[in-house]
Amino acid sequence: xxxxxxxxxxxAPLVRDWLRLEEGRxxxxxxxxxxxxxxxxxxxxxxxxxxxxxxEAIDVVSGDTDRTPNEGFTVGSxxxxxxxxxxxxxxxxxxxxxxxxxxxxxxxxxxxxxxxSGAIIHDETTTGLDFLxxxxxxxxxxxxxxxxxxxxxxxxxxLSRIDLPDRVLGAPFVHDIGGAETLAGRVLHPPQRxxxxxxxxxxxxxxxxxxxxxxxxGDALGVIAANQSxxxxxxxxxxxxxxxxxxxxxxxxxxxxxxxxxxTAGDTVFEQGDADAAKGDVVEVRxxxxxxxxxxxxxxxxxxxxxxxQLTVDSSTQGVFPLRGALAKAFKLDTSAITVRHRAGSGxxxxxxxxxxxxxxxxxxxxxxxxxxxxxxxxxxxxRAGPLGAAMATSVRITLSExxxxxxxxxxxxxxxxxxxxxxxxxxxxxxxxxxxxxxxPQMPDVPPNRGGxxxxxxxxxxxxxxxxxxxxxxxDLPLRTSSLRGLGTxxxxxxxxxxxxxxxRATGTDPVAFRLAHLDDPxxxxxxxxxxxxxxxxxDASGAxxxxxxxxxxxxxxxxxxxxxxxxxxxxxxxxxxxxxxxxIISRDGTLNQIEGGLLQAISWTLLEEMPLHxxxxxxxxxxxxPILRFxxxxxxxxxxxxxxxxxxxLGCAExxxxxxxxxxxxxAESFMGASLPEMPLTPARILSAM
Numbered sequence: 001x002x003x004x005x006x007x008x009x010x011x012a013p014l015v016r017d018w019l020r021l022e023e024g025r026x027x028x029x030x031x032x033x034x035x036x037x038x039x040x041x042x043x044x045x046x047x048x049x050x051x052x053x054x055x056e057a058i059d060v061v062s063g064d065t066d067r068t069p070n071e072g073f074t075v076g077s078x079x080x081x082x083x084x085x086x087x088x089x090x091x092x093x094x095x096x097x098x099x100x101x102x103x104x105x106x107x108x109x110x111x112x113x114x115x116x117s118g119a120i121i122h123d124e125t126t127t128g129l130d131f132l133x134x135x136x137x138x139x140x141x142x143x144x145x146x147x148x149x150x151x152x153x154x155x156x157x158x159l160s161r162i163d164l165p166d167r168v169l170g171a172p173f174v175h176d177i178g179g180a181e182t183l184a185g186r187v188l189h190p191p192q193r194x195x196x197x198x199x200x201x202x203x204x205x206x207x208x209x210x211x212x213x214x215x216x217x218g219d220a221l222g223v224i225a226a227n228q229s230x231x232x233x234x235x236x237x238x239x240x241x242x243x244x245x246x247x248x249x250x251x252x253x254x255x256x257x258x259x260x261x262x263x264t265a266g267d268t269v270f271e272q273g274d275a276d277a278a279k280g281d282v283v284e285v286r287x288x289x290x291x292x293x294x295x296x297x298x299x300x301x302x303x304x305x306x307x308x309x310q311l312t313v314d315s316s317t318q319g320v321f322p323l324r325g326a327l328a329k330a331f332k333l334d335t336s337a338i339t340v341r342h343r344a345g346s347g348x349x350x351x352x353x354x355x356x357x358x359x360x361x362x363x364x365x366x367x368x369x370x371x372x373x374x375x376x377x378x379x380x381x382x383x384r385a386g387p388l389g390a391a392m393a394t395s396v397r398i399t400l401s402e403x404x405x406x407x408x409x410x411x412x413x414x415x416x417x418x419x420x421x422x423x424x425x426x427x428x429x430x431x432x433x434x435x436x437x438x439x440x441x442p443q444m445p446d447v448p449p450n451r452g453g454x455x456x457x458x459x460x461x462x463x464x465x466x467x468x469x470x471x472x473x474x475x476x477d478l479p480l481r482t483s484s485l486r487g488l489g490t491x492x493x494x495x496x497x498x499x500x501x502x503x504x505x506r507a508t509g510t511d512p513v514a515f516r517l518a519h520l521d522d523p524x525x526x527x528x529x530x531x532x533x534x535x536x537x538x539x540x541d542a543s544g545a546x547x548x549x550x551x552x553x554x555x556x557x558x559x560x561x562x563x564x565x566x567x568x569x570x571x572x573x574x575x576x577x578x579x580x581x582x583x584x585x586i587i588s589r590d591g592t593l594n595q596i597e598g599g600l601l602q603a604i605s606w607t608l609l610e611e612m613p614l615h616x617x618x619x620x621x622x623x624x625x626x627x628p629i630l631r632f633x634x635x636x637x638x639x640x641x642x643x644x645x646x647x648x649x650x651x652l653g654c655a656e657x658x659x660x661x662x663x664x665x666x667x668x669x670a671e672s673f674m675g676a677s678l679p680e681m682p683l684t685p686a687r688i689l690s691a692m
Contacts, residue, residue, distance in 0.1 A: 005145055006086035012069035015097070015144050018090035019047070021135030026051065026058045031071025032083035033063035033318065034163050036347030037655060038591035039079035045159040046084045046587060050091035050150060052115025052131060055159050063320045063342030065335075073319035073420065075350070075484065080587055080651045081557070085150075093148035098135040105129065158590060163344065174316050174343035175301040175376050182303065182372040183212065184231040185364035187222040187431050188238050189385040192246050192618025193481055197221065199243035208234040215367045218436030222364045224373060232378070239380075249617045251478060255680060258288055258393035258475075261413035266473035269449065270460045273467035278399040278407025283503040287496035287667070288393035289681040291480055291612040293621070295629050298346025299382050300353035304361035305372040311338045311365075315358040316345025319421070323355050326421030327362055330432035330439050349602065351483040353377060353386030355421050359429040383621040385430050388612055389485030390415045391478070392455060394492050396500035399467075403508045405519055407467035410459050410497070412489060415475045416444040417454030419483040430481075443476050447488060452554040457489040458660055461497050462552050463519040479617040486599070487553075487659035491606060494551040494660025495667050495681070502548075502668050511536050512548060512668075524582050524644075525552060528561040531580035531642050537563055544568050544575070545673035549664030551657070558583040558657035559644075562600070564636070566669035572683055574604050574636045574666065582644035584652040589643065592654050596641055599658030605630035607663040609682050 008031065012018065020027040028047050034040040040062050048055040061067050063074075071083055095115060102120050103110035106127060114121045120129040190197070196219050205223065206214045210230025215222045223238070225231035251257040303314040311333065317323045320340040328335045345354060357375050365373040377385070392414030399407035419428050424442045432439035447454030456472045505515035513533040520526050529550050537546040544567040552559045559582040567573045579596060586592050609628045613620035621627040663681065671678050676691045 006082050006089065008069055008071045008082065008086045009089060009144050013143050013145065014141055015090050015093045015147065016140035017069050018087060018144070019094050019140060021094065021098070021132055021138065021140065023133050023136050026053060026132060028058050028060045028087065029068045030060065030062050030083060030087060031069045031321070032079045033074045033320070033342040034344065035074060035316070035318065037079065037595055038161055038588060039074065039083070041159055041162045042080055042587045042591055043084050043087050044162060047087050047091045050088050051095050053118050057118060057132065060162070065320050065324050065338070065340045070321040073322060075318055078653055081653050084587060084651060088150040089148040090144045092150040093142070093144045094135065094140060096147055096149065097138050097140065097142070098131055101138050102127070102129050102134050105134070158588060167344070173298070173301070174303060174314055174345050175298065177314060177343060178303055178372050178374050182374050183224050183226065183368060184228045185222055185224045185361060185373040185375045186231045186235040187220065187360040187363065187375070188235055188242065189381050189430070190246070191244055191384060192616060193479055195244040195246035197242050198245045200238060200241055205234060205238055208237060210234070213367050215364050217363065218438060219434040220363065220431050222360065224364050224368060228376065247479070247617050249614065254290060254391055254614065255288055255393070258391065258413050259286070261473050261475055262286065262393050262395050262411050264473065266411060266413070266471035268469060269453070269456045269472050270468065270470040273407070275407045275409045275467045275469035278401065278467040280399045280401035280406055281507060282397060282399055283500060283507050284395065284397045285496060285499045285503055285677070286393065286395045286679045287492055287499060287681070288679060289391060289492055289611070291391045291482070291619070292389040292485065292606055292610045293383055293612055293627055294349055294352040294386060294485060295610065295627065296346050296348055296352060299377040299379060300357035300386065301345065301374065301376040302354070302358035302361040303372050303374045304358065304365040306365050306369045309337060311362065313338065313340045313358050313362060314343045315340060315354055316343055316348070317354050317358060318348065318351065322420065322422045323358060326355065326427040326429055327359065330359060330427040330429055331362060331366070349486040351387050351418065351420050351485070353382055356385060356430045359431050363431050379624065380622045383612070383619050383627065387419055387481050387483035388619065390417055390455065390482040392489060392492050394459065394496035396496045398500050398504045400504055400508060403510065405463060405465045405501070405504055408461055408465050410461070410470045410493070411473070412455050412459050412471070412493065413473045413475060414455035414489060415478050415482045416446040417482065417484055417488040418447050419444050419481055446472070446474055447484070452556070453489065455489045457487070457493065457554060458551055459489060459493040460555055462522070462525060462555055463501065463516070464521050465519065480619060486602065487656045490551070490553065490656065490660045491603070491663055494549065495664045498549050498664035499667055499671070513537065516550060524559050525550070527644060528559045528580040528582055531644070532561045532563040532578040540673050545669045547665040547667070547669030547672060549661035549668065551660040553653070553657040558652040558654050560657040560661045562658065562661040562665045564662070564665045564669065566666055566673065568670070568673050571685065572608050572670065573634060575638070577636045577639045579639070579641045579658070580644060581641070581654055581657060582646065583654040583657070584649040585647045586643060586645045587651060592643060593641060595655035596658060597639065599655045600639070600662055601630055601635065603659050603662035604634070604666065607666045607681050607683060611682055
């Protein structure tokens with residue numbers, strides 16, 4: 001089953017908003033974009049299966065404000081559960097409309113017809129009618145909701161990634177597009193948010209080799225040159241020469257600051273029973289992390305061109321329509337004057353610097369009308385100017401009564417987890433925030449519960465505990481810009497909850513696997529734990545220990561359990577992993593496995609290695625030597641993944657489901673081996689020695 005009508009069908013209600021049928025070809029229009037996750041391939045497979053066409057007969061247009069439906073951002077593991085479902089509805093409507101026309105021509109009942117590889121079949125016999133030929137004569141300007149009837153997500157054939165041939169054969173990323181007339185541009189980003197330039201010889205900058213223009217608006221300054229090497233050299237020189245007015249850190253030690261915010265009651269976001277009335281023994285844990293970066297291997301990039309009052313932007317943004325709206329506000333244009341087209345980039349895991357790079361390109365291209373300007377950020381730009389994953393802390397206080405969890409109180413302290421373009425009605429773009437007058441950032445709200453929550457995402461335990469209270473304290477006085485990064489609050493919240501449950505199990509003398517199962521009523525939750533843990537996990541040995549983590553992403557999406565072995569030596573290394581994921585109906589098994597493996601490795605990297613160093617009130621990293629990430633030598637030796645396919649259930653998405661359970665399993669394994677509490681991520685050797 002697909003479930004409720006996908007939201008995008010409210011804004012794009014007609015079948016022709018999603019599909020065009022012509023003789024010989026079908027064109028699929030989707031607002032979802034390819035970020036390396038294989039989503040567009042899966043959506044094409046859904047359309048092909050629903051229409052009865054071979055995938056090779058379908059062209060796809062993805063993320064184009066002039067052509068495709070507005071599906072907002074490609075986020076939250078919802079490309080299939082919502083984007084794929086919308087396409088299934090539209091494709092089913094198109095198929096039924098075409099078969100109705102074929103039935104009229106054949107003088108038979110439409111229910112007696114089917115489609116196989118584009119041929120219309122009656123009683124297992126080819127009728128001689130071609131689906132696309134008939135479809136070209138059918139009016140698709142009708143409401144999808146009135147004609148579509150997909151019932152359940154179609155069982156698509158496994159389809160090879162349609163985007164990979166272009167990548168292998170050298171089709172350009174957005175970093176490379178543009179002809180000989182395209183100029184190179186860079187903006188001088190401040191060393192920390194809010195810093196103002198006070199000394200810089202702009203005449204000397206303009207005289208640097210290859211520099212064509214120095215563009216200034218308020219405190220925003222950029223350079224346009226004939227080629228990338230010249231613009232990079234000019235910005236490097238400017239970075240060395242510029243003096244900045246900036247503030248020192250006011251929050252002291254970041255972890256202490258977060259901990260103090262946990263000590264006061266926050267806003268209640270969920271309550272069940274009376275958590276204060278639960279009586280018994282108490283276990284309490286606290287988990288925190290610092291800021292983390294997106295750390296995509298390729299930096300952000302964009303190309304912009306102003307031409308006769310029209311603006312065209314090529315970007316690997318997650319949301320072409322929200323970016324268009326933000327650019328319209330920042331540059332005082334009507335949205336009808338702006339076209340934003342998605343182009344392949346180096347992938348992302350949430351709101352990185354891509355939208356800001358697009359604003360940089362627009363800012364610079366305004367100075368050279370009719371000429372495209374390409375902006376490619378440096379690694380330092382990525383770390384300094386791009387949004388970061390929020391530093392946060394979560395405490396979990398569990399009350400035990402007669403060997404069971406009778407009460408739990410969860411407290412979360414965190415900056416907001418979104419500053420995406422258009423948030424709170426503002427552009428939320430870094431360079432326009434320095435214009436005169438500035439397009440300043442407002443005080444950001446957090447992601448609301450109906451979108452899965454932000455800091456409080458996965459803060460409500462899924463376990464059957466009669467008395468619960470979940471509180472959230474939003475922090476607005478930390479200086480670094482934060483926004484959505486894979487899983488949002490899930491990473492810290494699931495670790496805190498699972499560490500608390502593990503501690504509660506040990507306090508009662510109960511096997512942690514059995515303890516979890518005894519507190520879970522949902523059979524799908526129990527099933528993934530049983531698949532990875534069986535009757536229990538091996539005891540710690542001389543060189544390592546096993547740990548278990550479980551969560552249902554957003555408490556509404558995919559179920560995931562991870563059991564893994566952590567080897568402890570001069571460094572920590574995950575060697576063996578068992579994963580079970582229930583993501584409902586699986587559209588692409590290969591794509592699902594790829595996403596699970598990627599999510600697993602990123603969670604390992606976050607939990608063992610990643611943290612943005614701070615320099616004063618700003619991000620302190622300028623290159624990879626300052627911000628280590630997982631290396632190929634750190635990849636686990638053995639990874640076993642079991643997919644629980646439920647074809648009659650809605651598809652749930654999968655990549656973000658790995659974040660919390662993987663991190664929790666690592667932390668629990670480390671604590672089991674060390675016999676000490678390890679409340680701070682990443683689990684660096686220095687932190688472990690301190691805890692010991």
